[in-house]
Amino acid sequence: MSAITNTPPNHRPTHRHRRLRLTPYLFLAPALIWYLVFLVYPMYQSLTISFMNWDGLSADIRYIGLDNYRRIFFEDDTARLALWNNVLWTLGTLLIPTTIGLMLAVALDRKLRGRTVLRAIFYGPAVLPLVAVGMIWAWMYNPQFGFINYVLKAIGLGFLARGWLSVYETALPATFLTAVWGGVGFPMVLYLAALQAIPQEQYEAAKMDGANGRQLFWKITLPWLREANVIVFSLAVINSFKTFDLIYTMTYGGPGRATQVLGTWMYFHAFQYYNAGYGAAIAWVIAIITLVMAIPYIQRMSRD
């Protein structure tokens, strides 16, 4: 009779199992380390600094709790003006470049001669550096030798010619117009991609049922663009609150402080006024607003 020995199964992971379990983490490690060192750690540092009174230079750092945040919302007129300008900028961005982008996408989705060239032309401004765009447009707005006043005078509308960026009332809209020029291409491309995913059978079936062009757009096209809308709107809001380059290059926040936005006001405080703590607090206000706005975008992207 042979003795049957019931040896318990060996639950100790083998060398091979251990290696397999670690492998994904090893692949993730470079990106994770990069992310922790260059993103998470600076964010943590910046959050800490936002509770301090610090000039960004000396060893004299003082904890002041929420004072910097209180100052943004209750004491600093310019911060509130900057926030309001950001809100206006966001509303404008949601409405104008997005609508133009959609219209262009619908137009260029059709079989037109030279539509590839037209797509490239309309997308072109989106790939230009905003600093260069700002400088070029600042020249175009120049009251003495700028292209815009020149054209207005040439077509008999000389009474409209003015220092577009020097007048308090027109400085922000004029800067925003530049943003529209540069910002139409991106939503157009996103909408074009979405339009091309719509099954043509649906249009054909609807046409057979007698649907007209308007009905096709509202009943088929627009519902199919829901996914694209989430992305376009979320990115529009996020980018609007991050606005910096155009204001910095075209008006430097002026005249007076009329075109200050949170991004430039943060920069002025953190880097020019030696108020690193206050600048960090403004940066976190921007970050929180954009994070809240980004939630639907992140949810949608995660689900996909």
Place this chain on the structure above:
Amino acid sequence: MFDSKGITKLIALAVLVSLLVSACVATPPQAAAPAGEQSTTGGEQITLRWANIIDATGQEQWQAVVDAFQAKYPNIKVASESTAGSGAAVYPDVLKTSMASGSPPDLFFMWGGSIAQPFIDAGQVMELGPYYEQYGWDGKFAPWVVERIKSDGKLYGVPYHALGMGFWYNKTLWNEKGWTAPTTFAEQEELCAKMKEEGMYCVSMGGKFGWHTMRVLDYFLEHHCGPELHDKLNRLEEPWDQQCVIDSYASFQKWVDNGWVVPDFLTISPDDSRFPFFAGEAGLVLEGVWYEGVLKNNEQNVADYDFYLPPTDHEPLRFSAFPEQWMIPAGAAHPDEAALFIDFITSPEVQTQFPINDFANSATVGVNPDCNEWPLSCKWREIILSAKDTYPPTDQAFVKELMDGFFEVQDAIVAKRLTPEEGAKLMQQRAEEWLGRQ
């Protein structure tokens, strides 16, 4: 593939190999400095990090000076770290970042006054009194420049440039019109009125960053408040809502309203404000001694131009002037060599031997530009070095945060969003807010 013993062996082998390799390629011992060359740092080879804003053309010119220094001190290699083209907008940020990260340069260029002050207040720069004694720098520079770079009576910098500002004009055009440089404020305004009658603007300025417009407002403050009060206002020892400030804002508004200033200038870049002046559409620009170089770079005939000090109706006639300096960070790796380099590049012998553009406005006494090549700089030099007193541009008297309050009021006055009285009141409010936060 390897067990733990294997890995240990592998590491040991790698260390051994790296030691052997480094021994084989080690730098040979430095040869003794030949006669005429001097050795510092006990012969140790060092690299001196020199932060500046010298542009590419300037760097080429400076190379001969650097080469001469390196030939004299062969153990020191000078590495120029330039942030050219940004002016005071970005360069201080670059310095601030390097200092905050614990990696400051060994010496750096800096403007005077409030732009340098944050670095002094933060304890990020060395007090250079001992080096002044060691190198005998007292008496080497224009006295007002030395006074201007002092902070609480201490010297944290070594003067580099002494720069003054005045009204530049096209004398050929003025001769045709029969105009002469005014000697009183009233004559200045009469001249502006005449220019307007001739279909010209009196002054061209670019208000984008505020400081170009500020120069004209500073002139009005000097005229209306007088030297003593103007200085006290700059030190916030007097309130800004007083009558002479209101009068200054009123003058500013008058010049704009009368069409004496090229219109819609508030967000025009200072560089772009040159074009109406060059085109003969504006009679004056308020610019500094460096403008002769600007004229040359813009292919203007320098012989057509001249300048005068804006008449203030006060004695002595003060004009806007400011210094530029070299500073040594408190955390510099090689402060002694930095001081040696500063002594070298500010010495009259070196600046005379290498007449580069950057030395045309030197703060060093006894250095003069070539008067055939730089006639207007030469004329300026006499004025600057013999000046009994000058006043600082407000942006070197106020810290940037307060200065932006000044610019805010200035713009609102131009746009007539504030009356002169309201402007003066708001300026005082900005001053009090800033003082309250200190």
